[in-house]
Amino acid sequence: MKYKILSYIDLESPIHRLTGAAKLICLILWSLTTMITYDTRILVVMFTLGIIIFHFSKVEFRSISLVIYLFLLFLFINNIAIFIFEPMQGVKIYHTKHPIHHIIGHYTLTAEQLFYQANLTLKYFTIIPLALLFIVSTHPSEFAASLNKIGVSYRISYAVSLALRYIPDIQRDYQNIILAQQARGIDLSKKQKLTKKIRYASSILMPLIFSSLNRIETISAAMELRGFGSQKRRSWFHERPFTKSDYLAIMLSVLLFVISMLITFWDGSRFYNPFTYPAKGNF
Amino acid sequence: MNSKGLSIKTVVAIGIGAAVFIILSRFGSIPTGIPNTNVETSYAFLALMSLLYGPVAGLLIGLIGHTIKDAVFYGAPWFSWIISSGVVGLLIGLAASRINLQDGEFGGKAIISFNIIQVIANAVAWFLIAPTLDIVIYAEPANKVFIQGLVAGAANIVTVGVLGTLLAIAYAKTRTKKGSLTRDL
Amino acid sequence: MSKPVIEFTNFSFHYQAQSSPTLREMNLTIYEGEKILIIGPSGSGKSTIGHCLNGLVPFFYAGEISGSLKIFGKETKEESIFNLSSLVGTVLQDPDAQFIGLTAAEDIAFKLENQFVPQEELLDAVNRVAELVDLKEHLDSSPQDLSGGQKQRVAIAGSIIDDVRILLFDEPLANLDPATGKTAMELIDRIHKDAGKTTIIIEHRLEDVLHREVDRIVVIDEGRIVADLTPDELVSSNLLIDTGIREPLYLTALRYAGCTITPELKPKSIDTLNIEVSKMNLHSWYDNVTYTEEKQKNDVLLELKNVHFGYLKAQEIIKDISFKVNKGELISLIGKNGAGKSTLAKLICGFCLPTRGEILFKGENLKDQSIKERADHFGFVLQNPNQMISQTLVFDEVALGLKFRGVSPKEIEDQVFHALKICGLYELRKWPISALSFGQKKRVTIASVLVLGPKLILLDEPTAGQDYKHYNDIMEFLWNINQQGITIIMITHDMHLMLEYTNRAIVLSDGQKVVEDEPANILTDEEVIRLANLKETSLYQLAYKADFSDQRDFVKRFIHFDRRMRQR
Numbered sequence A: 001m002k003y004k005i006l007s008y009i010d011l012e013s014p015i016h017r018l019t020g021a022a023k024l025i026c027l028i029l030w031s032l033t034t035m036i037t038y039d040t041r042i043l044v045v046m047f048t049l050g051i052i053i054f055h056f057s058k059v060e061f062r063s064i065s066l067v068i069y070l071f072l073l074f075l076f077i078n079n080i081a082i083f084i085f086e087p088m089q090g091v092k093i094y095h096t097k098h099p100i101h102h103i104i105g106h107y108t109l110t111a112e113q114l115f116y117q118a119n120l121t122l123k124y125f126t127i128i129p130l131a132l133l134f135i136v137s138t139h140p141s142e143f144a145a146s147l148n149k150i151g152v153s154y155r156i157s158y159a160v161s162l163a164l165r166y167i168p169d170i171q172r173d174y175q176n177i178i179l180a181q182q183a184r185g186i187d188l189s190k191k192q193k194l195t196k197k198i199r200y201a202s203s204i205l206m207p208l209i210f211s212s213l214n215r216i217e218t219i220s221a222a223m224e225l226r227g228f229g230s231q232k233r234r235s236w237f238h239e240r241p242f243t244k245s246d247y248l249a250i251m252l253s254v255l256l257f258v259i260s261m262l263i264t265f266w267d268g269s270r271f272y273n274p275f276t277y278p279a280k281g282n283f
Numbered sequence B: 001m002n003s004k005g006l007s008i009k010t011v012v013a014i015g016i017g018a019a020v021f022i023i024l025s026r027f028g029s030i031p032t033g034i035p036n037t038n039v040e041t042s043y044a045f046l047a048l049m050s051l052l053y054g055p056v057a058g059l060l061i062g063l064i065g066h067t068i069k070d071a072v073f074y075g076a077p078w079f080s081w082i083i084s085s086g087v088v089g090l091l092i093g094l095a096a097s098r099i100n101l102q103d104g105e106f107g108g109k110a111i112i113s114f115n116i117i118q119v120i121a122n123a124v125a126w127f128l129i130a131p132t133l134d135i136v137i138y139a140e141p142a143n144k145v146f147i148q149g150l151v152a153g154a155a156n157i158v159t160v161g162v163l164g165t166l167l168a169i170a171y172a173k174t175r176t177k178k179g180s181l182t183r184d185l
Numbered sequence C: 001m002s003k004p005v006i007e008f009t010n011f012s013f014h015y016q017a018q019s020s021p022t023l024r025e026m027n028l029t030i031y032e033g034e035k036i037l038i039i040g041p042s043g044s045g046k047s048t049i050g051h052c053l054n055g056l057v058p059f060f061y062a063g064e065i066s067g068s069l070k071i072f073g074k075e076t077k078e079e080s081i082f083n084l085s086s087l088v089g090t091v092l093q094d095p096d097a098q099f100i101g102l103t104a105a106e107d108i109a110f111k112l113e114n115q116f117v118p119q120e121e122l123l124d125a126v127n128r129v130a131e132l133v134d135l136k137e138h139l140d141s142s143p144q145d146l147s148g149g150q151k152q153r154v155a156i157a158g159s160i161i162d163d164v165r166i167l168l169f170d171e172p173l174a175n176l177d178p179a180t181g182k183t184a185m186e187l188i189d190r191i192h193k194d195a196g197k198t199t200i201i202i203e204h205r206l207e208d209v210l211h212r213e214v215d216r217i218v219v220i221d222e223g224r225i226v227a228d229l230t231p232d233e234l235v236s237s238n239l240l241i242d243t244g245i246r247e248p249l250y251l252t253a254l255r256y257a258g259c260t261i262t263p264e265l266k267p268k269s270i271d272t273l274n275i276e277v278s279k280m281n282l283h284s285w286y287d288n289v290t291y292t293e294e295k296q297k298n299d300v301l302l303e304l305k306n307v308h309f310g311y312l313k314a315q316e317i318i319k320d321i322s323f324k325v326n327k328g329e330l331i332s333l334i335g336k337n338g339a340g341k342s343t344l345a346k347l348i349c350g351f352c353l354p355t356r357g358e359i360l361f362k363g364e365n366l367k368d369q370s371i372k373e374r375a376d377h378f379g380f381v382l383q384n385p386n387q388m389i390s391q392t393l394v395f396d397e398v399a400l401g402l403k404f405r406g407v408s409p410k411e412i413e414d415q416v417f418h419a420l421k422i423c424g425l426y427e428l429r430k431w432p433i434s435a436l437s438f439g440q441k442k443r444v445t446i447a448s449v450l451v452l453g454p455k456l457i458l459l460d461e462p463t464a465g466q467d468y469k470h471y472n473d474i475m476e477f478l479w480n481i482n483q484q485g486i487t488i489i490m491i492t493h494d495m496h497l498m499l500e501y502t503n504r505a506i507v508l509s510d511g512q513k514v515v516e517d518e519p520a521n522i523l524t525d526e527e528v529i530r531l532a533n534l535k536e537t538s539l540y541q542l543a544y545k546a547d548f549s550d551q552r553d554f555v556k557r558f559i560h561f562d563r564r565m566r567q568r
C-alpha cells in the first residue's frame, strides 16, 4: 500500500530561497485573484506567469506529473458534467448565443459555453502550478512557523505541524490494523454486501481510533512537560527572517491583485465578455 | 487546564485528528456501488472527534485535514468543500455540550439528538454552503453543484448516521469505571 | 551530606478514576547529585511517582494529594507544571510519542521554543546538547529515519537542553536492543557524572541498569515504599523474589549453587562481585548438573528460501534470508532495532510479499495464499496490541475471528472460554478491554489468535514492558501450549527469555541472517554479539571469573538446571 504523496523537494532556487511565510501570502493573494476574476486576459497573463515562475523553481515536471494527470482527469470529467447539466451556462453569463453545432435535444454547443468552460479550466490552470510549487518548495518544518508569522495563533500552527509529523506514523498504523484484521478473517474484497463492508469498516476504525486517542494522551503529556503554551508567543527553530526578495514578492502579488481587481470590475462584471462587442461578434 | 487559548489536549487532538482524517479520506472510502458516491469513513471519524473535543476542534480538524489532503494528494485545495468539512465538524461539535460522551453516556436520547444534529450539520454543509460557494467562486451551473451536493451530503448523512453512531456507542462502552468491575468465576 | 532536593513526607495520591489511592504514605528523601533507581511490579505506582515529580500529577492527571512533596524546598502542588518542568527533565517511555518535532533538531529545541528563546540561541543550544549525546550528524533526520536508540537520544537531549537540575527516566530501556540499552545506560551515567544532575531511573530490567553505578534502589509495591537500600544490600536480600522482580542471572546461578550472598561480596554487578568464597560451591554444583543434548527432530513445518523484501524499491530490508522451522519447536528471532524482525514476521503471514525467494509451509509455496488463508495455519501477535484489538469487550474480541468463520454461537462460546482459561483471562471475560493493563491486553491478543487454532504462532515482543510476574505468566503459558504441539516463533530483545525458553535462535542484523544456533552458543560468541547488538550473558562472565575452563558448557548446564527448577 504505497502511494506517492506530494512533498518537499530540496532544491536550490530563488523560489526555494523565499521564506514560507512570504510564499504563503503570495499563494493566498494569487488564489484569491484567480477565484474572483473571470477576466480571460488576466487569467492568461497569470497562467503564463505561473509557468514562468514554476520554471524558475527548477522543479522537474515529472516529480509532479502524477498529480497533474490526476487533476487533468478531474477537470475533464468536471467539464463534461457541466456541459451535461447546463449547456447554456455560457449563454446565461454572456447574454448572447452563437451556436456552433447542434448535438441532440437541447444540447447545442455554443461559442459562449466553450468560452465559459475554457475560462473555468483556465482558472484551475492558473492556481495549480503555484499551489504545487508551494508544497514542493516549502519545508514542512518551516510551514508552521510561517502560519504563525502571518498571524495564525501558534497553537493552531503547531496543530498543523503535528498533523504533518504524524501522517506517516498513522498511515503505518492503518496498514498494520487492516492487515491484522484481514488475518482474522475480514474480507475486504470488492464483492461484499454494503452492510458487511460497513461492519468491517467499524472493526478497522475502532483500533485506529483507540490508538490515536492513546497518542493524543501521551503527546499532550509530553508537550505539557516541555512547557508548550506557557508563554504568549513562541519562537521557531526553522523560522527564517524576511529578506528583500520576500518583501518584493509580496508587493508584486499585492500589485497583481489590485490591478486584476481594477481590470476585472472596470465594467462592473467579473466576466470578460468578448461577445457583446460587434467586432468580436463572429467569434 | 489552560486558560489562555486552546488547551494542549485540544491542540494535539486537532493535529492527530487531522492526520487520521487525511489517511481515512485517502484510503478509507468504501464504494457503495452507486457511481462516484462513497461511504467516506473520514466523516464518521470527524463526527466522533467533534463530539469528544468540541466545536473548535471539529472545525479545525475539518479545515486542516481537508486542506492538507487536497494539497498533498490532488495538488490544489478545493476551497468550497474544505470549508464545508469545517462546518460539519463545527456544528456537530456544538452538540458535544449536550452529549457527554467522555463520561460514557450515549444512550437512546443522546443517539437521537446526535443524529438530528449531524443531519442538520451535513445538510447545511453539503446542500447549502458547498454548492453556494461553488457558484460564487467558480460560477459553476447551479443544478450541477446542487445535485453534487445532494449526493455527497446524503452519503455523508448515512455514513455518520450508521458508522458514526456505531463508533460513538462503542466508545461509550469503553468508558466504564474500573471500580464497577468484578471478576466473575 | 549534600542538601535534599526531593522530599516526600507522608505523601499519598489518589487518581480520580481509581477506587483506592495509588501512592500511600510515602516517605522518601533524595539528595542533590544522587542517582536513584525505582523498581517494583507493574502497576505498583512507579510512573505515578514520576508524574508527581514532573507535575503531570496533579496538573494533568487529576486526583487527590495528601501529605507533602517538596522539590528544592518548594511544595509542588503550589507550583505549576511549567515551573516544575524547568527543574525536572523527563524522558518518557514511548520514544515515538514524545518525538513531536518534524526533525531531530526541532524536537530538541522544542522546550526552548516554548520559552520564546531567540532563534540564534536555539541553534547554539541544540548544537551543544547534540554534541553531548552525539547526534550531530542526525540533526536534520525525521523520526521515521531514526532508530529506537537514536530517538531516545533525541528525547534525552530535548530534556536537558535548558539545564534542568533533576533528570527523570521512565523505563528508558523498554524496546531497546541489549547493546543499545547498554549504551543508553552509559550515556545516562555520563550525563549524571559530568553535569552532576540528580538522576532518577524507573526500570524493570534491574541487571541492565546496574551495568553502571547506582547510589540507592527504592522498591515500590502497591504504592508503598517497601525498601530503600544500596544495590549491594538489595540484591543480597530476598526482597527481589518477594516483590516479583527478576534478579540478575549470575545471582540466580550463585543461589542454585547454594552460595550465600552478602553485601560484603559486592554482588550488585558481576564486575564488582567477589567470587572467591563461591568458587567451591559453583564447581561442585557444576559437576552435579548433568544434561543430555535433546536432538533436533526433523519434521520441517516452515521454510524460507532466499527471501528478499523492501518496503521501497530503493532499500532492501530483508536480504536473502533462508531458514527452516521444525514442528513443535520454540525458537526466537533476535537482532538489533530495525534489523527486520517484525518485517520478516509480516512476510511469513503474507502481510507483505517477498520480492524474491519463497516461503514454504509443509513443503508447499505460500505465494498464492491470501492473508486470510495463511491465518488458518499462522497466528501473528503484533508488537502493539492496540493495533489488533477492535472490540470493546474481552469475550467479543476473542470471539471475533470465529464469528467471521461462521462458527455456531455455542461452539464459539466453548472455544473462547477455553482460550480465555489458558490465558488466565476467563474471570475478566465480561470486562471492557480499556480497563486492562498492557500485559493483559497482550494476552487478549494472544487468546484471540490461539482460538483460531493455528499450527504456528509468531509473537512480536510478547514480554516487552512486562514485569517479571507477568513475564512468567505469559512465558509459562506459551511454554505449555508449545508442549501441546504448537510451534512458536518469538521476536524478542530479552536475552533471558531466549536463554531460558528457546532451544534455537535465529539472529538478524541489517536484514541478513547472521547465524542460527543454540542460545547459549550465541550469547557466548563475541563476533555474533557485536554484529547483532546483543549483550553477552552475565553467566558467561561468572563462569569466566570462577575460572571454569568451558564457560559455554557452564551456561548450558545452568539453563537445563533452571528449566528443571521451573518445571517443579
Ligand SMILES: Nc1ncnc2c1ncn2[C@@H]1O[C@H](COP(=O)(O)OP(=O)(O)OP(=O)(O)O)[C@@H](O)[C@H]1O
Pocket (backbone or CB within 6 Å): C015, C016, C017, C018, C022, C040, C041, C042, C043, C044, C045, C046, C047, C048, C049, C061, C465, C467
Ligand atoms: N491516568 C490514570 N488514571 C487512573 N488510574 C491510573 C492512571 N495512570 C495509572 N493509573 C493506575 O495507577 C496504578 C499505577 O500505575 P503506574 O503506571 O504508576 O504503574 P507502574 O508501576 O508505572 O506500572 P508499569 O511498570 O506497568 O509502568 C495502576 O493501577 C494504574 O491502573
Ligand SMILES: Nc1ncnc2c1ncn2[C@@H]1O[C@H](COP(=O)(O)OP(=O)(O)OP(=O)(O)O)[C@@H](O)[C@H]1O
Pocket (backbone or CB within 6 Å): A172, A175, C144, C148, C311, C312, C317, C335, C336, C337, C338, C339, C340, C341, C342, C343, C344
Ligand atoms: N510500513 C513500513 N514502511 C516503510 N518502512 C518500514 C515499515 N515498517 C518498518 N519499516 C522499516 O523497516 C526497517 C525494519 O523494521 P522492523 O520493524 O522490521 O525492524 P525490527 O527488527 O522489528 O525493529 P524493532 O526491534 O525496533 O522492532 C526499519 O528501518 C523500519 O523503519
Ligand SMILES: [Mg+2]
Pocket (backbone or CB within 6 Å): C046, C047, C048, C170
Ligand atoms: Mg510505568
Ligand SMILES: [Mg+2]
Pocket (backbone or CB within 6 Å): C341, C342, C343, C383, C460
Ligand atoms: Mg519490531
